[in-house]
Amino acid sequence: MKRHTLLYKLALVALIGLLSACEKDPINILNANTYTADGSLKTATTAFPxxxxxxxxxxxxxxxxxxxxAADAQSTTFGYHMKHGALVRNDGTIDFTKADALYDACKTAGIEVFGHTLGWHQNQNATYLKTITGGGSGPTAVNLVANGSFESGSGDNFNNWGKYNGGTSLVATSVTSEVQAGTKAxxxxxxxxxxxxxxxxASDEFATxxxxxxxxxxxxxSAVAGGQMRISTGGTGSTAQYSGNYSTSTDWVQKTYSFTANGPMTxxxxxxxxxxxxxxxxxVVVVDASASVPPTGGALVTAVDNALKDFITQTVTHYKxxxxxxxxxxxxxxxxGTLRTDANxxxxxxxxxxFFWSKYLGRNWALKAFQYAAAADPTAELYINDYNLESNSVKLDSLIGYVAELxxxxxxxxxxxxxxxVLWNTPYSxxxxxxxxxAATGLKIRISELDVRxxxxxxxxxxxxxxxxxYQADMYAYIVRSYLTNVPVAQQSGxxxxxxxxxxxxxxxxxxxxxxxxxKDYSKKAAYYAVLKTLKEK
Structure with missing residues (x-):
């Protein structure tokens, strides 16, 4: 039911013109409705969460x-705590403590969790990633660990290394599939x-x-995914330091640990x-950070690829x-409409x-991300996500084309x-x-991060x-209605x-x-009832 006279609405149109320079859609201005509905959002539809x-x-x-x-959500997305920047420490280890606590609280409340997000150019631990690509500006780095490639020695004896507590469980292997480089591991x-x-x-001591x-x-x-290890340091005049735990997969992955020396020998x-x-x-390589030099060419691509693979594999495996x-x-x-890079x-x-994965891995960075996620959990649903698709047709068409390419x-x-x-006056068209x-792609479609400015x-x-x-309620209602109308039920995923x-x-x-x-006081706005009523109409 309409709530306002036309004269009042026309006066407001003039006021609105002073508040926003964005394109107006007259339907948004004139169709201000009252929305009433009973129930909660989580029970309004069974078609999707x-x-x-x-x-x-x-x-x-x-x-x-x-x-x-708990009352209104069937599912939730963490605003931050499953992103690279939240999970990855500066030494490259992954700490799931906070993400696990939040996941467990959601599980207790009976709420599903949608994973967000594995590959992005923001919210990264760029400090760690730049240790892979940036290095230092000093002289050529020298490996301080003798026999870090385990090439010298035989059987269960390695030159320049000592074994503690492990007995003969530490041995040399020359099997090709068990060696990362060289002839032994x-x-x-x-x-x-x-x-x-x-x-x-334990390595021999080296001067620090x-x-x-x-x-x-x-x-x-490791032979089976899900292994675990850590690095510690010691030495004459040094006190012990410990890395976080590293998870392992069945593929070779390069790990990184940074430490500050606290003694003359380490x-x-x-x-x-x-x-x-x-x-x-x-x-195994240990270098003075100030003398580190970044990898180049194929080695640089491999290092970045390993970082992407390690993060996705560990994260998806952890929550499989x-x-x-x-x-x-x-x-x-x-x-x-072009592939996003640091240049654009x-x-x-x-x-x-x-941190832009595309800078090092090119157009196939997204292909690699999907491949690593699918390998870690073949049963998981995997999405590509972007913004401004409702207001930028060039970007929309380019994303659809990129999906087809991938x-x-x-x-x-x-x-x-x-x-x-979106804006309150984003054109409905x-x-x-x-x-x-x-919908024409035949893929599942979800509205992933809806808000109305x-x-x-x-x-x-x-x-x-x-x-x-x-007006805000009208926009929320229109979006939900358009989704329900234009996306077939089988493709509606939330x-x-x-x-x-x-x-x-x-x-x-x-x-x-x-x-x-x-x-602010948790009372429901007109927009809430607009979404609830529109969901219940279908």
Whole structure:
């Protein structure tokens, strides 16, 4: 039912023209409806999950926030804590502690978790990634570990290495499939789970400078995925230091550990007694970080490829059987429709979390990401995800073309996510066009990060009054209706709203915008009822 007179609406149209320079769609202005419906979002439809993005601290520590999510969400996406920057430490190890805590809390609440995100150019631990590609600017690095390739020695004896607690479980292997490079490698057979130090291999001591940073790299794989080990340091005049735990897969992966010397002599120890498995290790290198030189050519490509593979493989394997769907590749296309690179993306001078896989791996970086994810969990649904598809037809067509290209090369792609960070007056025609074109791919389609900005020009005098709330509600309702109308039921895989309350949105900016379904006090806005009513209409 219409709530306002035409005269009042026309006056507001003039006001709106002062608040936004964006293109207007008259339908958005004149169709301000009242929405009423009973029930919750999670029970409004059985066709697909309705989800909400959540914040780690709020979900774990705010009972009201958590109860709202539990009441309305069938699924959730972590806003940050499954991204590279959240999981990867500066030494390259992966710490799932916070992600696991959040996952466990969701499981307790009966909420599914959608994995987000495995391959992106932002929210990366670029500090770690740049140790792979950037190195230092000093002289050529010298490996401080003698016989780090395990080429010297025979049987269960290695020159320049000592064995502790492991007995004859540490032996030389020359089997081609068990060697990363050269003719020999270290083979470790761990027969039972135990303490990390139950099986140890220690290098000879080497001279170090107190306070100086050293970078250690090594290659490792295991007979069965899911192995575990760590690195520790010691030596004359030095106190022990420990890396985080490294997980292993059945493929060779290069690991990195950085440490600051605290004594004049240091040795590195391979602590590998935690998990029963058969391990293969090769090419241990320790260099003065200031003397490190970055790899070049094919070695550089391999190093970056290994970093991508290691992150995706470990993360997907860790959540195999728990997380059933992933955003594998996020925002791969620029606004001009080209593959996103560092050359066509604006990066703030103060940003420290950007890293472009495409710079090193080219167009096939996304293909590799999908291949690694599919290998780690063949049953998982795998998505590609991007934004502005409803407002940029060039980008939309380019993304669809890129998906076809990747699938033609063998990528397993289950579906496409459209983020839909839209404006209250985004043209409806673009929304319809997007859903029709996405549906024509035959893939599953999901709305992955929905919010509706009300004050895109950040006018400080903006107030979200009842009139603007109704416009926002209309936009939410139209998006849901267009999705239900233009995407066949079999291809509908979900709608996720990107947050809970307005004041916790990434767009809030101290009260400049109000893009979500709930007010600051957790009361439901008109937009909430618009989504609920529209979902129940089908």
């Amino acid at each position: 309705v989800g909400l993005s959540i914040d780690y601290d709020l979900f774990l520590n705010n009972a009201q926030y958590r109860s709202v999510v 270290l083979k470790i057979v761990v027969t039972a789970d135990g303490n990390p130090w139950n099986v140890q291999m 400078t107190v306070g100086k940073t050293y970078n250690m790299t090594f290659f490792i794989k 040795r590195v120890l391979i602590d590998i007694g935690s998990k029963a498995n058969t391990y293969f290790m090769d090419n 059987g728990k997380v059933k769907a992933w955003d594998v590749v996020n925002e791969p296309v620029s606004e001009s 993306t604006t990066v703030s001078a103060t940003a420290t979390d950007y 699938k033609g090369k063998g990528a397993k792609i289950t579906g496409i996510g459209t983020q839909m960070h 673009g929304i319809d066009n997007m859903f029709k074109k996405l 009300m004050n895109p020009n950040k006018k400080t005098q903006f107030v979200l009054n009842k009139q603007f709330e109704s 709608i996720t709203v990107w947050g809970i309350t307005d004041n916790t949105s990434w767009l809030y900016e101290n009260g400049l915008d109000f893009p979500l379904l709930y007010n």
